[in-house]
Amino acid sequence: xxxxxxxxxxxxxxxxxxxxxxxxxxxxxxxxxxxxxxxxxxxxxxxxxxxxxxxxxxxxxxxxxxxxxxxxxxxxxxxxxxxxxxxxxxxxxxxxxxxxxxxxxxxxxxxxxxxxxxxxxxxxxxxxxxxxxxxxxxxxxxxxxxxxxxxxxxxxxxxxxxxxxxxxxxxxxxxxxxxxxxxxxxxxxxxxxxxxxxxxxxxxxxxxxxxxxxxxxxxxxxxxxxxxxxxxxxxxxxxxxxxxxxxxxxxxxxxxxxxxxxxxxxxxxxxxxxxxxxxxxxxxxxxxxxxxxxxxxxxxxxxxxxxxxxxxxxxxxxxxxxxxxxxxxxxxxxxxxxxxxxxxxxxxxxxxxxxxxxxxxxxxxxxxxxxxxxxxxxxxxxxxxxxxxxxxxxxxxxxxxxxxxxxxxxxxxxxxxxxxxxxxxxxxxxxxxxxxxxxxxxxxxxxxxxxxxxxxxxxxxxxx
Amino acid sequence: xxxxxxxxxxxxxxxxxxxxxxxxxxxxxxxxxxxxxxxxxxxxxxxxxxxxxxxxxxxxxxxxxxxxxxxxxxxxxxxxxxxxxxxxxxxxxxxxxxxxxxxxxxxxxxxxxxxxxxxxxxxxxxxxxxxxxxxxxxxxxxxxxxxxxxxxxxxxxxxxxxxxxxxxxxxxxxxxxxxxxxxxxxxxxxxxxxx
Numbered sequence: 001x002x003x004x005x006x007x008x009x010x011x012x013x014x015x016x017x018x019x020x021x022x023x024x025x026x027x028x029x030x031x032x033x034x035x036x037x038x039x040x041x042x043x044x045x046x047x048x049x050x051x052x053x054x055x056x057x058x059x060x061x062x063x064x065x066x067x068x069x070x071x072x073x074x075x076x077x078x079x080x081x082x083x084x085x086x087x088x089x090x091x092x093x094x095x096x097x098x099x100x101x102x103x104x105x106x107x108x109x110x111x112x113x114x115x116x117x118x119x120x121x122x123x124x125x126x127x128x129x130x131x132x133x134x135x136x137x138x139x140x141x142x143x144x145x146x147x148x149x150x151x152x153x154x155x156x157x158x159x160x161x162x163x164x165x166x167x168x169x170x171x172x173x174x175x176x177x178x179x180x181x182x183x184x185x186x187x188x189x190x191x192x193x194x195x196x197x198x199x200x201x202x203x204x205x206x207x208x209x210x211x212x213x214x215x216x217x218x219x220x221x222x223x224x225x226x227x228x229x230x231x232x233x234x235x236x237x238x239x240x241x242x243x244x245x246x247x248x249x250x251x252x253x254x255x256x257x258x259x260x261x262x263x264x265x266x267x268x269x270x271x272x273x274x275x276x277x278x279x280x281x282x283x284x285x286x287x288x289x290x291x292x293x294x295x296x297x298x299x300x301x302x303x304x305x306x307x308x309x310x311x312x313x314x315x316x317x318x319x320x321x322x323x324x325x326x327x328x329x330x331x332x333x334x335x336x337x338x339x340x341x342x343x344x345x346x347x348x349x350x351x352x353x354x355x356x357x358x359x360x361x362x363x364x365x366x367x368x369x370x371x372x373x374x375x376x377x378x379x380x381x382x383x384x385x386x387x388x389x390x391x392x393x394x395x396x397x398x399x400x401x402x403x404x405x406x407x408x409x410x411x412x413x414x415x416x417x418x419x420x421x422x423x424x425x426x427x428x429x430x431x432x433x434x435x436x437x438x439x440x441x442x443x444x445x446x447x448x449x450x451x452x453x454x455x456x457x458x459x460x461x462x463x464x
Numbered sequence: 465x466x467x468x469x470x471x472x473x474x475x476x477x478x479x480x481x482x483x484x485x486x487x488x489x490x491x492x493x494x495x496x497x498x499x500x501x502x503x504x505x506x507x508x509x510x511x512x513x514x515x516x517x518x519x520x521x522x523x524x525x526x527x528x529x530x531x532x533x534x535x536x537x538x539x540x541x542x543x544x545x546x547x548x549x550x551x552x553x554x555x556x557x558x559x560x561x562x563x564x565x566x567x568x569x570x571x572x573x574x575x576x577x578x579x580x581x582x583x584x585x586x587x588x589x590x591x592x593x594x595x596x597x598x599x600x601x602x603x604x605x606x607x608x609x610x611x612x613x614x615x616x617x618x619x620x621x622x623x624x625x626x627x628x629x630x631x632x633x634x635x636x637x638x639x640x641x642x643x644x645x646x647x648x649x650x651x652x653x654x655x656x657x658x659x
Binding site: 082083084096097109110111112113114115116117118119120121122123124125126127128129130131132133136421425429430434435436438439440442443444446447 | 491494495498501502515516517518519520521522523524525526527530551554581582585586602603606607608609610611615619622623627635640643644647648649652653654655656657658
């Protein structure tokens with residue numbers, strides 16, 4: 001009797017594994033093959049629509065839960081920050097502080113109350129500042145049923161928890177294996193395909209094939225993230241011999257942009273898996289990889305990029321001038337190096353929809369592998385890409401001004417905040433010159449419009 | 465910027481802070497969220513380097529003095545209570561507080577306490593007098609290298625002359641209050657917190 005049971009169990013087990021394998025391969029085939037040719041079966045859009053409906057329902061349910069139970073004091077996130085800042089300039093504020101004095105402001109003077117301006121500005125920045133919040137994930141208006149974004153949300157109802165649980169199962173057990181497989185297939189095909197193409201001598205066929213291989217691989221990878229990308233203004237797409245410039249949120253930006261066109265990548269040459277991928281990519285079409293030592297020499301970097309751009313048949317270079325990942329709520333300072341190369345700049349604005357997954361890579365908190373794992377267990381990646389009209393440096397405009405002009409255009413199109421702060425503040429200290437600038441401004445108020453002459457009979461040397 | 469804020473801050477603590485500082489429940493919860501986001505070491509306290517990481521504060525000429533105000537005598541770490549106590553000085557004065565019972569203890573954000581906060585930022589050695597040296601130190605921080613020692617010295621002398629009433633060549637707290645009696649301290653030393 002037991003033998004029969006065991007045989008039965010074995011049979012059941014092998015049948016189950018067989019079924020799983022068949023189902024798996026069918027899914028992979030169904031996803032991969034249309035992706036390779038840029039077609040879509042429409043499954044992802046249906047999935048997104050269902051998700052949106054579920055998220056809307058859950059938002060309403062949470063709001064109702066809060067109304068029914070007012071003892072749960074969960075404060076709603078404030079999109080404009082914790083405080084309302086006084087907008088006045090230093091001159092205006094100092095003028096107000098000194099209003100009670102009988103001397104006129106143009107004479108200058110120091111007042112004991114001048115320091116109040118700095119105290120208040122300082123405390124305002126302690127409570128809420130514009131910069132540090134850009135280096136952590138955007139706070140959602142309403143929970144999107146992912147544990148990782150669960151900040152202040154308490155238990156509301158059974159149904160919500162059940163849906164959340166189902167979501168966990170679907171994301172980790174169904175979607176995740178599919179996505180990992182697709183990503184592996186995509187990357188291996190990239191390495192194999194580009195290496196194969198590298199053997200071809202002929203120019204035109206080689207270029208065409210290399211573009212095809214690249215596109216296919218990136219499309220498979222995009223499917224591997226359930227990415228839904230909406231491209232706008234395709235007529236402004238970057239042309240050969242140009243420079244494509246975009247705001248940076250995550251390494252996935254490259255996959256997003258390369259789904260719709262071929263770019264020459266710029267970056268540091270790595271070792272290990274990344275190195276293998278980089279070296280094989282270079283075989284089929286020129287990319288620009290720098291050694292670590294070369295990157296420090298700005299002159300060498302600029303001249304290499306310039307040479308690449310000058311050869312008009314080369315693919316457009318893809319550069320992220322912020323230099324680091326920002327959380328997609330603002331655009332931080334563009335480093336002027338990319339804007340000194342010359343050539344036409346094609347700005348691109350990328351905006352992720354945070355409801356479906358947080359695309360921001362907080363490199364201080366997560367390494368690349370755990371970041372990719374988080375990406376693959378999100379709901380989906382929904383992203384809008386806008387191609388902006390090409391820009392060139394105008395007469396008499398220096399690189400910094402040009403960079404700011406491009407930055408404003410991208411920020412405006414993507415609905416992001418345009419900030420002058422440097423993205424490297426994520427890791428580095430702020431430059432002393434900003435403090436010196438404030439000190440200078442204040443000094444001109446103390447000294448007044450006319451030069452002051454000392455009227456004291458003695459001049460004591462002062463200790464600091 | 466979010467964190468599991470409400471669960472780590474107990475109700476009793478929130479009530480105590482509310483009584484001591486006058487902030488509302490939601491303001492305290494949000495400020496706790498801000499406190500934890502500044503606390504990179506995740507040990508429940510802030511050190512000086514956590515404040516200096518805020519770029520807007522690092523470029524403030526008086527930034528170091530302001531950071532000092534959070535740390536009690538000789539200590540290097542400030543917990544959430546201390547953080548709130550210092551912030552409370554900048555809470556705006558609400559109308560219903562102005563006519564309170566005068567025998568009740570002074571709230572942290574009263575005009576006198578705001579002025580005391582500012583006074584203590586000048587008076588480093590806590591001897592209840594702003595000496596010429598202490599005034600010069602603050603002046604030097606605010607103007608940087610743009611004004612000569614002599615000019616700065618004469619500005620300091622002039623300021624002390626104006627304020628000093630008892631001839632001890634330094635400014636006491638009462639003299640400080642007198643000089644600034646016409647300044648709208650309630651508005652200038654307040655931050656408008658959103659509910």
